[in-house]
Amino acid sequence: MKKLFVLMITILSLSAVLVACNGKDKDSSDKGKEDGNSSSGKAEKQEIVMNAGSEPPAIDPALATDTTSGWVLDHIFEGLYTRDKNGSAVPGLAEKTEISEDGKKYIFTIRDGAKWSDGSPLTANDFEFAWKHVLNPDTGSSFAFYLYYLVGAEEYNKGNAKAEDVGVKALDEKTLEVTLNEPLGYFETLLTMWTFYPVKEELVAGNENWSAEAKTYVSNGPFKMTAWEHDSEVVIEKNNEYYDKDSVNLDKITFKMVGEATTYYQMYKTGELDFIKSLPTDVIESEKDKDDFEIVPYYGTYMYMFNVEKEPFTNEKVRKAFGMSIDREVLTENVTLAGETPAYGMVPVGADSPEGDFRAVGGDYFEENLDKAKKLLAEGMAEEGWTTLPEVTLLYNTDENHKKIAEAVQEMFKKNIGVDIKLANQEWKTYLETTKAHNFQMARMGWIGLFVDPVVNLDYYLGDSPNNRTGWVNEDFDRLMAESKVEQDTAKRYELLHQAEEVLMTDFPMMPIYFYTNTYLMNKNIKDAAKFVNRFPFMKWAEVTEK
Template sequence: MSFRVLAPLLIVIVLLLAAGAAVRQARLPPADFVFGNETEVQSLDPAVTSGQPEGRIIWSVYECLCNRSAKDQSATPGVAESWDISEDGRTYTWKLRKDARWSNGEPVTAHDFAYSFQRFLDPMTAAKYAQAMWYVKGAERYNQGAAALKVGDRVEVVLPEPPKGALPHARGVVLHGVLTGIERDPEYEGQELSEEDFGKRHGLVIEIDGAERRFRQEGSSMPRDAYELCRQVLLDFAEVGVRVEDDHTLVTELNEPTPYWPELMGFYPMAPVNKTCVETYGWPTWTYPENIVGNGAYNVEFRRIRDRIRLRKSDTYWNKDAVRLEVIDALCVDSLTTAFNMYETGQLDWLTKAPPLITRELLKQEPPRDDLCLATQLGTYFYSINLTRKPFDDVRVRRALMLALNRQQIVETACAGERPARSITPPGLPGYDPPQCPPHDVEEARRLLAEAGFPGGAGFPRIEILYNTEESHRTIAELVRKQWQTALGIEVRTRNEEWGTYLNSTHQLQFDICRRAWIGDYLDPNTFLDMWVTGGGNNETGFSNAEYDRLILEAGQETDAEKRFGLLAEAERILMDQAPILPIYYYNSRNLVRPYVRGFYNNLQDSHPLQDIWIDREAQGPNEYMRGCVK
């Protein structure tokens, strides 16, 4: 049969399939509340995610020791009904509520949090936010693996196979001993090795039950006949400041007083995971809707890739009587324009981010819309530079790119009320005045580029700006491309990737320059600054500066607020001078929320817990919590 004959038949089949899909979609029972969650979530594993779309779902499916107030993001009781702080501010004793339950009916205990924190810190988990736990005694060394060990340390040796009779994806057999020697592969003597390479080029001598044994980690070059194989060797977790006193009492011991520790304990990567679920199904299968076990206000009923995640109110949640929405749909809509059209046609109750250009037009409407909510947000939009690639290892090149940015043009063209940024830390945090990078200066940018060996852009390699798929990111990337080409005479192209691929590319440093953003995890400048330390999980630039690391470390140990902010300001000055990142603008939140939605408050982190939201269908006026928010 010829293609001409087949073609009409194929078209009919495609149309029938599309019609069938539409019918199936129409038959889906409606949710009580529907919102656009922007992009497809990367994962529902709290330990490995880092984006706002993931956070909205994870905060609903899991509950941390603390919750965060919908009004001001302060710490409120979660699984921990109360907590005590020692006089020196270093020890927190968490009292867990006895009626907290997993969705499978099992009680949530202090052992679940200890297990989850250990998993979070395990180097093999590769948690991007692991550094947030480094405030805990011994947590940094545990997270850094074998490279952080010293002779005399108590260690744990994880063997490749799980214990006999254990669940199929359980951790391997764990041996405990004392490190008595570190032996290096002679071929690599005198060479500087990364943390990852350390385990591959060293053997470890460990005394276990009075006898010395030699171990090599998986992938090691050490001779097989002389060393036993193990998965990894870590600092003994008993040396980490996480202690279970009983089923409902957990203790965390910190290196230094950390006043925002309760807020951090309400951050979604700190959520507990169910050990039985994780070890029965393994990663990532344990996160699938048919397997996942949570302890939050909602359960995942189903997930349709590139469509929606449906959440249903949990019958086992301790505070279920206060949860007023039965079914919630979180839609995956990459295009902000499409999402806005869905909102305008009544398909969404909440749009998390109105498109900038459309927002401008909405602000001109008379009378003013009562569903448009613009508010200051603790966030910065910026570009990261990959310092591991030439010519970006030259600070003059990076500073030239920084000086050639016309931020005012960007915000006037692609934004809606946002302010140009010249620091990574947004203004507005009481007591902290962030140091700024230099203003737009094309002549100085050209001079620096010439000094670096590229006069007029001659000889400069073609570079690429990476961004995740979204109209506003594309608009900004095109503006920056034209600015750099015009001002510096260099060739620039752009590349977009869907969210999951983009996250992998940035994590693996597979880019020249990439679009990034950071929303503060807590109300302190440290949340914007400690991520740039050497080897930080969210650094993703290759930037490393010993003085910067020292200042961040000292700030973490300083109890005087004024001195502490001074140390952080010194660190930010280095960051702006060295230019591994290029601040572009400070965020405003741009929510569109139906007037009948209740429990929605403006806050600096633009975080809106779904369990606090409810619907008042009889309401005629604007949401009382949103009045006066349009600026």
């Protein structure tokens, strides 16, 4: 089964990363509207209810950093590029793309019929404003660094340049000029990220609360938000102003916010929900042979972060002792139960490189070794002058499966290296605020690649990345990552990324646990849901058939 998952991920990731090599001129004929496989027995009521699991912390393209917010955003917005049913980057609002000979300048032509959900025209100016809004230091976007590929973007975001110095400019209402520091082979794929979505300038400028309520929300994707009952549900409905509305079958999607796994599982079984993800581990065995169950690859890493500025994780040897003392095979085979792969590095299986899968080429950076773990723990304590280890609390966001993993890890630390730890949990939004403030010792985190490339996984630990909550800063790591982003020789680029990962795993500011899969239960009457390796199901083409 594990080999099958690796193969599935590799095939899907190839389609995602190789799209940028298709040529310099792209037009709407490349969009690839595949014929659907849906049944002719289309149900009269085209509505579905899915479980988001929690309140989306920020349904704002500039501020969203999590997969829950991103899942909603992907349905209600669209960028210059979007994804086809296979997950490959294809033109979205860009009807035509021209690329200069040196690969640094892009001219995007906005397609005819591009409108906001309120019926007003969407123009190139909206993209220029949106990208500069992300980069504006006052916005406080944690994902601003994804735009640093643009000329002047990093300087503006760090307060050392002006907005007009950034390499994005609307030449007229239909034409957007983008200038990069260096050629970027995966730029079209990067543009599918929500951070690059347009926003309506007259709505957003000077109104930081524009995205807080449905009544003030304007978007441009296949669906539009019509209701948001906080901590309960978000409702989106078909956007009839969307240029490709004929491809959209569903009239309404409701995202429920039920965090307790047993509860949302029962809601699915009673028909209150049409789709759930992350099944309770104790029901996987009974569900795995049913037609509505699926285990899907998911390009991400489940890990525990160490706060290197708080004892005892100020000591590298202590961090490594903790990392070596848990049995990942036991966790994945007896606790998580969804075919996950034990992780001994940051970059998951599924990213291609000239020599093969990046993870396979890089190999494992450490091993589970209890004797060595005990030795490192003793040495680390001696270096710090500790006769007893400072008290440790492991923080995780409220979730039944996270709790089970934390409890298993707690038992392993006690049994394997004689360390008692405490457990604490917080709701997702509070948890994000707590970890962002570095108010923890050891905390659970998952990082899903927003596109399939090692750079997006490793970027998490850049010294100036707002997503790096460990306090760890390493000049060699930052330098190698910077060099990889301008290196035009593909083999050299991947070698730099391998070197960067080695630096990360040598200092050990986090301990990887496993590489993700996702468990789904989806109503069998839902057809043509697109399932990508780094997103939850995308419902643009989905339809409900008769029972």
